[in-house]
Amino acid sequence: MGGVLAALAGLAVGSVAAGILGTAQTPVVAIGSAFIDRVPPWLKDLAISWFGTHDKDALRVGILIVVAALAAVGGILAVRRYWAGALITIALSGVAVAAATTRADSGQTGFLPSALAGITALIILRLFSRRLEPLLATINGNSADDGVSRRGFLQLSAGVAIGSAAIGALGRVVGGNRAAVANAREQLNLPQPPTLAPPAGVQAAGAVPWATANEDFYRIDTALSVPQIVPADWKLRVHGMVDRELNLSFDDLLKRQVIHKWVTLTCVSNEVGGDLIGNALWSGVLLKDLLEEAGPAKNADAIKSTSKDGFTAGTPLPTLLDDRQAMLAFAMNGEPLPVEHGFPVRIVVPGLYGYVSATKWLVDIEVSRFDQFEGYWTPRGWSALGPIKLSSRIDTPLGKNVEPGRVTVAGVAWDQHVGVSKVEVRVDGGPWQQATLAADPSIDTWRQWHWPWDASRGTHVLQVRAFDAKGNPQVESSAPPAPDGATGLHTVSVKVG
């Protein structure tokens, strides 16, 4: 109890210190971020499949439970031997300090919140063990004032609990960066796309809409605490193997020619049939223009883009210079980028998985060569290059009670920057039947499809496959997401009647 309260007080002080210093490195964030940087890919995939996009909440809770358990042990030890409890406290905060100093975004003061948390916990643990000494003596029959010392222990507990809560509340106030960013985002007046209207799509009940709303857009990143950047403070440096280094402010960006383009983003971790994919109207400036202004060296073949929190992606230079209109995006569906989706500026490259291209909270672009660096995920077991694979998904009818008769089967198929030419569906392993494709503004988005099914009573297996623009069918053999994207046919079982 004393140990847990000491840890709580320490964590509260750590959060306030982080707020005051303007660093994201609270002790929990420091440990969590360092943990995320080191987890093996299979564990990351497991976390995503168990907790979906709540994987980070799960990690936070997990860390708190482990810290509380260790702190409780420390508290129990400290009753007999203060130094034994103190050792656990020092070890815990030591881990947090070490974690904080290894983070790219921690700056020079990133370790301070964790250090202060440790010192606070040590002091409070000492107070508890002082209070408990007389109490122990009473239990052992050496003293008579047990009422007094018991009261003293409870008073101290209440005091520490209330103090921690108050400090925690204060932490929320001084952590005002979040509010400042939210406010600046509200105030932004960005160039609007001519129309937000998506092309007429498939209207079947249960069909996933062609355009994904910002609130529904999947989120994947390594950021335990979302980087908070005020546009006025945003700077982008374009450097490396270039003729001229560029330094751009957010205003500089807005002065350039703005483009608006529908692009379907996909995560390499998306399982067959998964939902780590979304389609949005992005607004921003062409990377091609910027890079040509900087003048990439003839022998450069990649850019290394870096986020505020140290994530990096390696993207092939040709995909940024060809006609696919790779961009520095600042708006999503007519709104400034949501903070979790990279505010104020991110990269969007049609045709490449997010991990090799879609850097959020972008701050740096280095023109380079693939033999000179590795993006964040490459040394973690993922392929250096990440072109999106042709795939398709059934969205309806799923897990519903289906009546016999005419049923609309519908879904999406995608092969960004190649294009989808045909989608087929089959029932119970029977002949493949051609589905109808919805209109499509370009080859850089997914395509909706639908197929009328005369469903008979019983349990049936539906499968879908797509063909690319050149007529190549989707790969049917099953492969997991690692190292370069899942393959296989989406197969669902439907109960009719």
Ligand SMILES: Nc1nc2c(c(=O)[nH]1)N[C@H]1C(S)=C(S)[C@@H](COP(=O)(O)O)O[C@H]1N2
């Ligand atoms: N800064 C940063 N950018 C990032 C990532 C990240 O971890 N950090 N993850 C990438 C991955 S793996 C994907 S799939 C996309 C997801 O973008 P979204 O969260 O906006 O859907 O962002 C990419 N950009």
Ligand SMILES: [Mo]
């Ligand atoms: Mo991803």
